[in-house]
Amino acid sequence: MARIKVHELRDKSKTELLSQLKELKAELSLLRVAKVTGGAPNKLSKIKVVRLSIAQVLTVISQKQKAALREAYKKKKFLPLDLRPKKTRAIRRRLTKHQQSLKTEGEEEGDVLSTEEVCH
Template sequence: MAKIKARDLRGKNKEELLKQLEDLKVELSQLHVAKVTGGVASKLSKIRVVRKSIARELTVINQTQKENLRKFYKGKKYKPWICGPREHERLYPLRQYAVRA
């Protein structure tokens, strides 16, 4: 399977993404079996590509879920913590002056 681009994944709905994710996981397990049984180098090099593709799929799924949650809770009085600012932004606000070392 060729390298998957995140921008192509963003146009798909959740069911398509989950189906493609399952296919990638099956392919990864087959590649691991080929690695154990002494497969050719071309199959072994595909393991990294498939792992990165799985990570991209999961990232897109999680980002769309968070985006939909933020849209749903926009303008509401009470929001879940996941809709608020990131922890790093809260702990380290933008400095108004330079820090000297």
């Protein structure tokens, strides 16, 4: 089996991906049996390719799931933790831009007074 191209995997549906994953896992188990029974060298070298293909299929499945979740939570008020940006702990705890721009009543009064002084 030749290496799978990821862009082809992205076009497939979830059921197609799961069936392909099942086939690849079955093939891998056959190759492992051949390895134990002393199979041909070309079968042994195929193990690496099949394992890589399994990883690619699993990656595409998880990426599709995450993209669907992002779409589902796009208009919601809160995002699940695993969909939020990771960043660093300090950055996550910072005030938002909106919170930083807010002023107390005293600050607003001071701004009004200072603009009146400049105008007169």
